[in-house]
Amino acid sequence: xxxxxxxxxxxxxxxxxxxxxxxxxxxxxxxxxxxxxxxxxxxxxxxxxxxxxxxxxxxxxxxxxxxxxxxxxxxxxxxxxxxxxxxxxxxxxxxxxxxxxxxxxxxxxxxxxxxxxxxxxxxxxxxxxxxxxxxxxxxxxxxxxxxxxxxxxxxxxxxxxxxxxxxxxxxxxxxxxxxxxxxxxxxxxxxxxxxxxxxxxxxxxxxxxxxxxxxxxxxxxxxxxxxxxxxxxxxxxxxxxxxxxxxxxxxxxxxxxxxxxxxxxxxxxxxxxxxxxxxxxxxxxxxxxxxxxxxxxxxxxxxxxxxxxxxxxxxxxxxxxxxxxxxxxxxxxxxxxxxxxxxxxxxxxxxxxxxxxxxxx
Amino acid sequence: xxxxxxxxxxxxxxxxxxxxxxxxxxxxxxxxxxxxxxxxxxxxxxxxxxxxxxxxxxxxxxxxxxxxxxxxxxxxxxxxxxxxxxxxxxxxxxxxxxxxxxxxxxxxxxxxxxxxxxxxxxxxxxxxxxxxxxxxxxxxxxxxxxxxxxxxxxxxxxxxxxxxxxxxxxxxxxxxxxxxxxxxxxxxxxxxxxxxxxxxxxxxxxxxxxxxxxxxxxxxxxxxxxxxxxxxxxxxxxxxxxxxxxxxxxxxxxxxxxxxxxxxxxxxxxxxxxxxxxxxxxxxxxxxxxxxxxxxxxxxxxxxxxxxxxxxxxxxxxxxxxxxxxxxxxxxxxxxxxxxxxxxxxxxxxxxxxxxxxxxxxxxxxxxxxxxxxxxxxxxxxxxxxxxxxxxxxxxxxxxxxxxxxxxxxxxxxxxxxxxxxxxxxxxxxxxxxxxxxxxxxxxxxxxxxxxxxxxxxxxxxxxxx
Numbered sequence: 001x002x003x004x005x006x007x008x009x010x011x012x013x014x015x016x017x018x019x020x021x022x023x024x025x026x027x028x029x030x031x032x033x034x035x036x037x038x039x040x041x042x043x044x045x046x047x048x049x050x051x052x053x054x055x056x057x058x059x060x061x062x063x064x065x066x067x068x069x070x071x072x073x074x075x076x077x078x079x080x081x082x083x084x085x086x087x088x089x090x091x092x093x094x095x096x097x098x099x100x101x102x103x104x105x106x107x108x109x110x111x112x113x114x115x116x117x118x119x120x121x122x123x124x125x126x127x128x129x130x131x132x133x134x135x136x137x138x139x140x141x142x143x144x145x146x147x148x149x150x151x152x153x154x155x156x157x158x159x160x161x162x163x164x165x166x167x168x169x170x171x172x173x174x175x176x177x178x179x180x181x182x183x184x185x186x187x188x189x190x191x192x193x194x195x196x197x198x199x200x201x202x203x204x205x206x207x208x209x210x211x212x213x214x215x216x217x218x219x220x221x222x223x224x225x226x227x228x229x230x231x232x233x234x235x236x237x238x239x240x241x242x243x244x245x246x247x248x249x250x251x252x253x254x255x256x257x258x259x260x261x262x263x264x265x266x267x268x269x270x271x272x273x274x275x276x277x278x279x280x281x282x283x284x285x286x287x288x289x290x291x292x293x294x295x296x297x298x299x300x301x302x303x304x305x306x307x308x309x310x311x312x313x314x315x316x317x318x319x320x321x322x323x324x325x326x327x328x329x330x331x332x333x334x335x336x337x338x339x340x341x342x343x344x345x346x347x348x349x350x351x352x353x354x355x356x357x358x359x360x361x
Numbered sequence: 362x363x364x365x366x367x368x369x370x371x372x373x374x375x376x377x378x379x380x381x382x383x384x385x386x387x388x389x390x391x392x393x394x395x396x397x398x399x400x401x402x403x404x405x406x407x408x409x410x411x412x413x414x415x416x417x418x419x420x421x422x423x424x425x426x427x428x429x430x431x432x433x434x435x436x437x438x439x440x441x442x443x444x445x446x447x448x449x450x451x452x453x454x455x456x457x458x459x460x461x462x463x464x465x466x467x468x469x470x471x472x473x474x475x476x477x478x479x480x481x482x483x484x485x486x487x488x489x490x491x492x493x494x495x496x497x498x499x500x501x502x503x504x505x506x507x508x509x510x511x512x513x514x515x516x517x518x519x520x521x522x523x524x525x526x527x528x529x530x531x532x533x534x535x536x537x538x539x540x541x542x543x544x545x546x547x548x549x550x551x552x553x554x555x556x557x558x559x560x561x562x563x564x565x566x567x568x569x570x571x572x573x574x575x576x577x578x579x580x581x582x583x584x585x586x587x588x589x590x591x592x593x594x595x596x597x598x599x600x601x602x603x604x605x606x607x608x609x610x611x612x613x614x615x616x617x618x619x620x621x622x623x624x625x626x627x628x629x630x631x632x633x634x635x636x637x638x639x640x641x642x643x644x645x646x647x648x649x650x651x652x653x654x655x656x657x658x659x660x661x662x663x664x665x666x667x668x669x670x671x672x673x674x675x676x677x678x679x680x681x682x683x684x685x686x687x688x689x690x691x692x693x694x695x696x697x698x699x700x701x702x703x704x705x706x707x708x709x710x711x712x713x714x715x716x717x718x719x720x721x722x723x724x725x726x727x728x729x730x731x732x733x734x735x736x737x738x739x740x741x742x743x744x745x746x747x748x749x750x751x752x753x754x755x756x757x758x759x760x761x762x763x764x765x766x767x768x769x770x771x772x773x774x775x776x777x778x779x780x781x782x783x784x785x786x787x788x789x790x791x792x793x794x795x796x797x798x799x800x801x802x803x804x805x806x807x808x809x810x811x812x813x814x815x816x817x818x819x820x821x822x823x824x825x826x827x
Contacts, residue, residue, distance in 0.1 A: 021617035021679040024411055024491030027472040039677055061497055062490030064408050064615050068401050071617075200470065200489060209501040 008081040008286075009046050015073050016041045016049065018065060025059040029196050030352070031079070032059070034359040047089075048171040050082035051344075051351040054196045056204030057284045067283075074283060081286035087343050090170075092162040099339035100288075103295035110335045111302075115328030121148060122324050134248040134314035139323050142240065152334050159338035160346055167347050171354060183360075187353040191345075194219060207281040218272035222300065223345075225265020229307070232259035248314065260311065266304030270297040289341075296341035302329045365541040367393045367509075368821035369814075370529055372516050372582050373548035374398060375405025376492070376803055377785025379499035380810025381546040383467050385818040386506040393540060394503065395514035395531055397549070397577045402613070403512060404496035405550050406574035406758065406786065406802075409615040411492060412485035413803035415457040423461050423471040423486045430454050433484075436798050444794025446594075452767055453792055456808045461486045464807065467502040469495055485800040492803075516549070519585045524773050526781045543824050544780040544817035547771065548810060551759035551786045552580025553600055554612060559756070562598050569661035571605060573755045576612035583787055586763050590774045595760035595790025601797050602652025605755030607662060608680045620750050621675040623651060624738045625720065626667030627709055628752065630658040633692065633701030635709065640727065640737035649797055656754040663752040664695055666706075668744045674720055682748035691747050710741040758802070762790035769813040780820060782813035 005013060016035055019025065026032045031053050038045055055076050065071035084100055091097040099106035118140070125144045137145075190196065194216050197204045203211040236255040239245040249256050274297050277290065306326040313322060336342070371382045374396025386392045396403050416433045417424050433454045437445055461471055470489035474482050481487075488495040503510060511533055518530035520539070528541040552558045554576045559567035587593055609618035623639050628651075630636055637654050655663045685691035688706055692699035709728065716726035718740055726739045764772040765788045771781040785806035792805055 017677065018617055018679050020677045021619075022491075022615075024494075024616070027487070027489055039673060058490060058494075062494035064491065064493045064613075065617070069613065070610055202470070209497055 005043060005046070006082075006085055008078065008085055009043060012046045012050065012078045012082050013041045015075055015078055016046070018071055018073055019075065022065070024064075025062060025075075027200070028058045028062070029054065029056065029199060030355045030359065031075070034355055037359050044170050046082055047086045047167070048351055048354065050079040050086060051167070051171075051347040052355055053079040053083070054194075054204075054348070055080055055285055055289075056197055057281070058200075058205060060284060061205060061208045076284045077286050080284075080289040083344070083347075084286065084288045084292060086167070086347065087163075087292075090163040090166040090343075090347075091339060092159050092166070096159075096339050099336070100292065103292045103340060106336060106339055107295045107299055107332070110299075110332035111329060114330070114332030114335065115325065117148070118324045118328040118331060122320065126320070134319060136247055136314075136319075136323055139320045140327065145327075146237075149331070149334070152331060156334050156337050160343065163338060163343060164346050164350060168350055168354075171351070183356040184353060186360075187349065187356045190352045190356070191349050205281075206276065206279060214272060215276055218269045218276065220269070221265040222269030222273065222297075225262045225267075225269050225304070226300070228258050228262025229266060229304075230262075232256070232262060256311070259307070263304045263308045263311070266300055267308065270300040270304070273297050274301070292341045296336070299329075299333050299336060299340070303333050365543050367391045367540065367542040368825070369393070369544050369546060369817045370395065370540055370542035371546045371548060372529065373405060373546075373550060373785065373787075374403050374510075374512075375548065375550065375785060375806065376407035376410070376495065376499070377787075377806030377810040377813075378405070378546065378548035379496065379503060380807045381548060381782070381784055381814035381817070382503055382508050383499060383506065384811045384814030385821075386503065386508045388818055388822075390818045390821055392503075392506075393509045393511065393542065395516060395529070395540075396510065396512050397515055398512065398575065400512045402575065402577070403500065404493060404575075405578065407806070408493040408496055409574050409613075410488075410495075410800075410803050411616070412481060412487045412800045413457070413460060413807060414485050414798065414800035415460055415804065416454050417458055420474070421461065423474050424483065425474045426483045428484050433457070436484075437792070437801070440796035440798045441792075441794050442796065446791045448767060449765070450792050452812075453805055453808045456811070457804045460804065460807055463811075468498045470498065481799055516582055516585070519545075519582070519589060521589045521778075521781070524590075524775055524778050526778070543821040544782065546810075546813045546817055547582050547586060547763065547781065547783040547787050548785045548806075548813075549582035549787055550575075550578035550580075551761065551789075552583055553578055553756045553759045555579040558584075559600075563656070566656060566661050569753060570602070570656070571607075571609050571614065571618070571753050571755045572612045573603075573605065573609075573614055573618065573757050574612070578786070580759070580761075583761065583763065586771065586781075586783075586787075591778075592764035592772045592774060593761060594764045594788070595762050595794055597761040599761075599795065600759045601649070601757040602656060602754040603648050603757060604651035604655050604663070604665075604752040606678060606680045607751035607753040609753075609755065614755070617679040618755060619648075619676075620665060620678055620752065622665045622667050622671065622678070622748075622750055625671035625674055625740075626665060626742060627706070627735070628663050628665050629697070629702060629705060630663050631660055631697065633697045633699075633705055635705055635731075635733065636663075638733045638736050640735040640739055643723070651752070652754040652756070655752050661754055664697070665750045665752055666691070666742065667748050668742045669746055669748070670740060670744050672748065678750065680750070682750055684746045684748055686745045686747075688742075688747060691749055695749055695751070706742050709735070709739075710743060713739050713741050757797070758786055758789070760790045760794065762786070762788045764788075765791055765809070767812075768816050769809045770816070780817070782817050784809035784813045 059075050063073050065073040088097040088100045197216040203213045232255045310322045310326045368390040369385050369392045371378045371394045382392045382394050416428050416430050472487040472489050513534050515532040520527040526545040528539045530539050554572045605618040688703050689699045692702040712728035712731045718726050723737045727736050728734045728739045765783050769782045771778045771783050789805045
């Protein structure tokens with residue numbers, strides 16, 4: 001609590017003190033309800049509140065103290081800055097926090113690393129020229145692929161887990177009131193439905209009195225699209241390891257159908273969110289979070305586009321090049337998970353769980 | 362007569378103004394809204410409000426329990442001491458029942474009931490996000506209905522001939538213009554932010570007043586109407602004042618500058634003396650009298666002093682307390698005479714009788730033998746650190762207004778003006794001649810805004826077909 005506050009946190013503290021004396025926004029979202037449980041706002045409180053905020057924007061336009069008022073209250077933007085700072089402070093290993101300050105550089109480095117690794121793996125292990133079209137494992141043998149992505153995957157999970165522990169440890173200074181299954185169930189529902197992007201029965205804003213459902217639906221496309229792609233890979237792994245069925249699978253097979261639907265979701269979602277971002281009021285989000293979002297969406301879009309291209313062009317002779325590019329992009333995506341916008345889901349989920357446990361009234 | 366540019370000219374841009382504009386424009390009337398503030402500060406004092414008071418015979422989605430007509434009337438009679446036009450008050454109260462439902466047609470949103478910081482969920486419907494969110498909704502609806510809205514429009518003259526409104530002279534960013542309309546709705550508020558006018562009434566003391574709301578309520582339209590022969594209502598020398606943090610900005614500090622520490626400690630003036638019973642009553646009444654009390658002190662300043670026992674027992678304040686470990690140190694920081702302050706607190710502490718402290722009820726903690734005594738919540742100031750908050754009078758609104766009839770038409774000295782209507786703070790004195798009860802200003806504004814909008818629309822329609 002006594003730890004020094006950053007400049008953004010000092011602004012957030014000022015804003016929370018004003019908000020706590022006003023409370024007009026209390027029916028909008030959990031941020032204000034959790035705020036009312038507090039009298040002072042230290043580092044841990046501000047980090048928690050910042051990660052609870054969905055950046056829906058309602059409170060900026062409703063605020064009688066928003067700029068140009070001299071109190072200069074812009075909660076969504078201020079909390080977005082604090083949020084990105086919290087991502088940095090929880091990053092493991094700590095030096096990787098630089099990725100949050102230079103998101104494009106991080107993306108480029110990850111793509112270069114991913115492509116280089118996959119290219120050299122293919123060069124080293126490519127057993128033969130593909131005997132038949134779409135013979136992926138001729139380019140990179142299955143076991144090599146599993147080992148490579150397994151190692152990277154384990155590292156990514158470890159990094160995210162450590163970040164999550166750091167966040168949870170920092171924010172749980174209050175004794176949990178209710179750690180029961182009911183809170184967890186509610187928090188999971190909040191996450192899966194994006195409840196707080198339409199909690200008051202209407203969609204959230206892109207600008208003053210501009211309400212459209214797209215942000216929520218496009219996020220669903222992205223989230224569930226990613227989920228389906230993940231499911232596709234999992235089913236394929238079961239086919240391979242348990243059933244002994246070797247890829248490629250037919251266009252009507254479960255992995256391909258799941259992957260195709262998911263892939264389309266991962267094109268529509270990120271592309272739509274990128275378009276929305278350009279139209280969204282710049283006053284709502286700090287530039288650092290915005291850049292983080294655009295970089296992550298671009299990465300997702302690259303993944304889905306190269307994946308779908310591979311699916312369509314897998315019978316062509318230049319398939320190995322496409323495969324290497326796609327796998328390189330996927331590897332880069334994995335590598336950036338702990339050091340980019342992806343982590344918002346982890347910390348938001350943890351904050352929502354804490355809210356349901358401690359502060360929900 | 363030349364055709365008018367508009368059916369209705371609405372002077373003002375708060376809730377009453379927009380209620381009138383929306384009600385009229387809904388039926389196709391050509392409406393212009395002349396708002397004096399720039400867009401970012403539009404909405405008059407409505408932007409600082411949070412709820413409106415509604416009678417209701419049964420619980421609704423936005424109001425708990427019941428609030429019968431007679432109870433609303435009784436509340437109004439109590440706070441005004443009977444200084445109210447009961448006919449207009451009845452209209453206001455009866456119409457209020459349906460307001461939340463009707464406001465929703467313009468997209469206004471309310472908080473679900475059972476919430477609300479001030480425990481007013483029974484009597485008052487809370488706007489989701491507060492008054493500025495309400496005004497955003499109203500302006501968006503007005504734009505959809507084709508209302509022409511002009512910001513930074515300064516009314517400088519009214520052309521009224523034989524009791525009939527003809528045109529309004531306006532200075533706008535793109536130049537001055539005389540705008541003609543078949544009817545006019547006056548909804549431009551009171552004069553509480555006109556510092557010269559305040560000084561005419563309260564003298565030099567007025568320079569130490571803080572204006573809680575918009576700086577644009579300078580009473581220009583009110584003055585023009587009174588000069589044109591409108592009947593006045595409300596005491597011209599009265600305003601609603603509460604004690605707020607002296608560090609608040611001169612204008613527009615709104616709700617957050619309020620301070621609720623008064624009953625938990627003592628209040629002294631700049632000489633270090635107590636001057637009133639800090640434990641007299643609960644919030645609504647206490648809130649309403651302390652502005653005046655502070656205004657009567659030298660230099661219009663006072664200091665609320667509590668000790669560490671009180672911390673956490675009142676709504677968090679937006680400005681930090683002035684903290685000291687001893688009374689002498691506190692006096693030095695506040696610039697008060699240390700000897701007098703110490704003596705005041707010593708006398709106070711000695712006069713405190715034993716009791717059971719309970720800040721939720723009018724408890725039995727009181728002093729004896731002091732002038733003035735503290736009759737409830739009196740506890741010794743003996744546990745450092747001591748916290749102090751400077752207090753000044755914060756002006757919410759003024760009572761002076763124009764007299765209206767039940768059609769919201771302005772009553773002139775020679776009779777009722779046919780095509781001049783008034784709504785909101787500019788005529789609130791008809792109903793609220795004195796005192797205040799939370800949310801009633803917004804109810805008056807909405808009800809009479811709707812009446813003014815409907816009547817002026819009908820009149821414009823008649824004139825159009827004639």
